[in-house]
Amino acid sequence: MLLHRVFLHDPASTPGKSGHATYLHRPQGAGRWDNPSLYDAWYLSPAAEGAVGETLGNLATWSADMFEHPSGMRRALATFSVPDDLSIFDFDDATNLQHLGMRPSQVVIRNKAFTQSKAATLFAETHHGGGRRWAGVSWWSYHRPSWRNVMLWGTAGEPAPLTLQTVEPLTLTSIAVVEAGRALSKPIP
Template sequence: MPQPLRLFRCYPKAAGARTGMPGHWTFVPRPQFHGRWDNSDLYDSWYFSRSAVGAIAESFYNKRTWIPEVFLTAAGEPRALAEFRYTGPEVVDLDDAAALVQLNVRPSEIVVQDLGVTQQISRGIFESEGSARGGLSWWSSQMPSESSILLWGAGGKPPAGLELVGIQSLSVEHPAVVEAAARLYRELG
């Protein structure tokens, strides 16, 4: 049995949000079309990072200066970093040469920002191995030294084997925010 994975995800937490609703860690928008590996006709896309720093980098990379307001929701509540333990089916590692050879996929097809290409790769993996695999992993577009993970879910429910470990509020003082800002050359203000 594979080792459990520690996974992280940023989300706009809202006090009192109910399960499956916006502001709760269990919410994913449906249908999903714009994510790199989305195929909403087959599965819900649950995106994570293998590290807190990676999750923050993926979530906030597009802001040049990380001021306190970047880490607040529109309602003024702190955005959150959720940590999970995943013990479900193994994920396909798209950073592994042997996996790419088996899939007949080139590294450039993983790197490309062309949804037609990446969504087709994910569709093929899901259709051929979906029940035996929990999703896929690849290197982060924003911080290639970090790994991103997509877990396949269904019916708006969290993927099997995903357990919430804890939730932390984000701010410019959070250690993972400070590290992500330094590694992405973002100014904290």
């Protein structure tokens, strides 16, 4: 399975360092599924346009300067491969919501204390053999419910199972940008 994320890119950066697709900005804790004392949270999307839309969807106007950052880095789209058989808890599944005693509205409402506690509960779930039951969680996009979001967790002992495939610097003509703009009704100059 392929997953995508938008990040600040420095072509000279090395793996795990700022500006590289495998760098995770810290401190974490502001994301809806974050629990930095337990795991690193990798936010991704199975759709490239979903990753762009999640990152830029709150901007009222889209223009070429939205890709630039004051640090001198530029936004880029990273594509990772992950094993197809990853066990991801899907918050768009009614049985899963029952398992946690949740209603769909509790996924939609942005109550980070609540969703972070549910993520911590899922992170702690294990199989009978002791292995972690879930590799992460998925839910629908706030910006476009047909887009799915995925958060994979990683720890020092069990890094997120991500293999970097490609990095594409983003421009107004990038297919993912054009598709996200169209889906979100953002006029692109």
